[in-house]
Amino acid sequence: MVSTPAVVIAAPASGSGKTTLATGLVGALRRAGHEVAPFKVGPDYIDPGYHGLAAGRPGRNLDPVLVGEERVVPLYQHGTAGCDIAIVEGVMGLFDGRIDPNRADAVAEGSTAQVASLLGAPVILVVDARGHSQSLAALLHGFATFDSSVRLGGVILNRVGSERHEQVLRAACERVGLPVLGALPRMAELSVPSRHLGLIPAVEHGRAADAAVAAMTELVATHVDLAAVVALAGGAVHGAAWDPLAELVTATAGTRTDASYAESARTHRAAGSADNDPGASRAADSAATNLSTSRTAGSAAHRSTGSASEYAAAQQNTTLSTRSELAGAPSIPAPHRPAGALPIIAIAGGPAFTFGYAEHRELLAAAGAEIVVFDPLTDELPSGTAGLVLPGGFPEEHAAQLSANEKLRIAIAEGAARGLPIHAECAGLLYLTRSLDGHAMAGVIDADAEFGPRLTLGYRDAVALADSVLWAAGSRVRGHEFHRTRLTNTGSATPAWGWRTDASVTEGAIQGNVHASYLHTHPAGNPAAIARFVSAAERFANQ
The missing domain is CATH 3.40.50 (Rossmann fold)
Known part of the structure; x- marks a missing residue:
């Protein structure tokens, strides 16, 4: 099975506008007649909801940490059935992920770079243009040359302040040989309300989510060269779909x-x-x-x-x-x-x-x-x-x-x-x-539960501590914590998991x-x- 061509939407850091660009690009391409498969790198549940609104089909995740590197391509093939292009939104900065302290030179596990390399897909770097001028060229040069397994195919400038600002930024991109595929002006009205764990999920945000996705679609359709994005899309993977x-x-x-x-x-x-x-x-x-x-x-x-x-x-x-x-x-x-x-x-x-x-x-x-x-x-x-x-x-x-x-x-x-x-x-x-x-x-x-003072976030290498309807005792599982609540007044139920961070942790109940x-x-x-x-x-x- 030959893969559906894809582009990966990445950024130098979180907060650069990846979700706006990815969601708008999915919507704009769909409006132009494409069948688009949307993906999100990592364990995020919220962004795929907005992707799905734009695509009219499920937003899916590609997470090498949780599913294993060997399943990324099959899951991609499965999720792109019937589509002619895929948009893959990255996580955090392009090279950010889970670091193996014994292999500092390795690609971070679960990073956007790892997924882009596995798919053989080109990366479009979304840059928050606020505060950038000619020095943008140095930043882009670093991202383009840092890892030879990742191909940087173009740049989209986000939150551009003026026509003059755009001209300076385009010159910086030209200096390092990276095409500018779009330049988006600052649009505060596109912000989607968030709370303690990030964006409010699309299903909760209701009509406001519909309106936000429509606005993202219109913004990208107006300010991004869709034909150039489609021409850039590619991928070198082959193989059977996940079944x-x-x-x-x-x-x-x-x-x-x-x-x-x-x-x-x-x-x-x-x-x-x-x-x-x-x-x-x-x-x-x-x-x-x-x-x-x-x-x-x-x-x-x-x-x-x-x-x-x-x-x-x-x-x-x-x-x-x-x-x-x-x-x-x-x-x-x-x-x-x-x-x-x-x-x-x-x-x-x-x-x-x-x-x-x-x-x-x-x-x-x-x-x-x-x-x-x-x-x-x-x-x-x-x-x-x-x-x-x-x-x-x-x-x-x-x-x-x-x-x-x-x-x-x-x-x-x-x-x-x-x-x-x-x-x-x-x-x-x-x-x-x-x-x-x-x-x-x-x-x-x-037990009782209450909203807590701090966010608990991160991947865990867990061991099942007892037999349950899901796992046999001793099973090793990779999971992810993402919450800002805590349990109090807990009783004597058998813990579900054990793992180690700074100290040994037992968690959950069977x-x-x-x-x-x-x-x-x-x-x-x-x-x-x-x-x-x-x-x-x-x-x-x-x-």
Whole structure:
């Protein structure tokens, strides 16, 4: 399989305008008739939401730290199916990433430079032009020559102050032989509101996010040479696309057969709406590529039509027209499930639970689950739920409304007591505590939660400290912490993880079939955990 051409949007440092440029470029290219695949380097959940609004298809992540360097190209191939160009937004500065102290000369792991090199794609450097003049040439010379494996293909000048300022900057770029692909004026009205963990997610920002994306699109369409960007796009990678079904078969090492997974995939595809999803037919050679497009919002996430607001709801795991279906669905008691029925995995979505990777639902579906997305702010627990996923997000911003949905809180607590498999990450952990900033939560975990004084951020090399519905004791996992809350009054639950930073750390809680933790993991890097979770859901459904 030959790769779709790409450009990587990078910068000398954070805050240079990468997200504005990448999102606007995706929108402008789409408006010009291109099918655009958007990506974000690293573990960021928020920027892909804006990318998805602009593209009309899921924004995806490329993170060598969380999924392994060997999966970056396959995941890229998977995410570009049916597209003619890809836009990859970088993280931090071009060469910033995880440093191996024993190899100071190596490319930083997880850096934009590493991903650009793996993809063989050219880099467009976005420079915040404020304060720059002729000395910009020296900066560009350094970035262009620092690493021969990274090809700097052009520059976009951001926040240019005047025509004269632009002329001086263009002369500096010409001096080092780098073409200027665009020059954007200062546009304060394009700023998207942020809070303690960065930008407000698109699904929470609603119509304002639509307006911001439209403005970014117009700005880039007006001030960037789109034809030059398309001409620059390239890539030298070849190989098969990531296939969730194949990953599961390999990861489980014969505990389930290829035939059993394939049958699950066929059943799920027949029960879902993939036939109405053009993305599914484009990737039909991959057994479960679009299986996440079930009877919930997933089918909308692959369409290139419809409003940005509808796409945001789909991409951020919010139900669309299915909310009434979930509320009125007939109960399916576990002992009387139809023969061969797929176990239902309920995934929390809506404004409070916006963090998630597209590959998570694809793996769950390929493992034989039926996926139902619900909003804990307003919905009940979907009927027949055999497994519950509570992903990351911002429950602290919605604590009062989460608390007010008492019926759901009680149902989850009762489910946990009966052995319902629950996978809770960060926001999910907070929701399972007794209280969050004084508001009653589900009370599954013996702890309280509160907004804290400092941000906890960084990759972790973790070890599972006990068996759970996700991991066997001793499993080694790479994850990422990103929160500004903390637990207090903690009880005696078994810790989920252990790792070492400046000191040894134990974190999270395992309680029955509940696995709750601050640690975010990428399912594509841990397919065996997904298979283990779906198997636990099957056992619960059939008990």
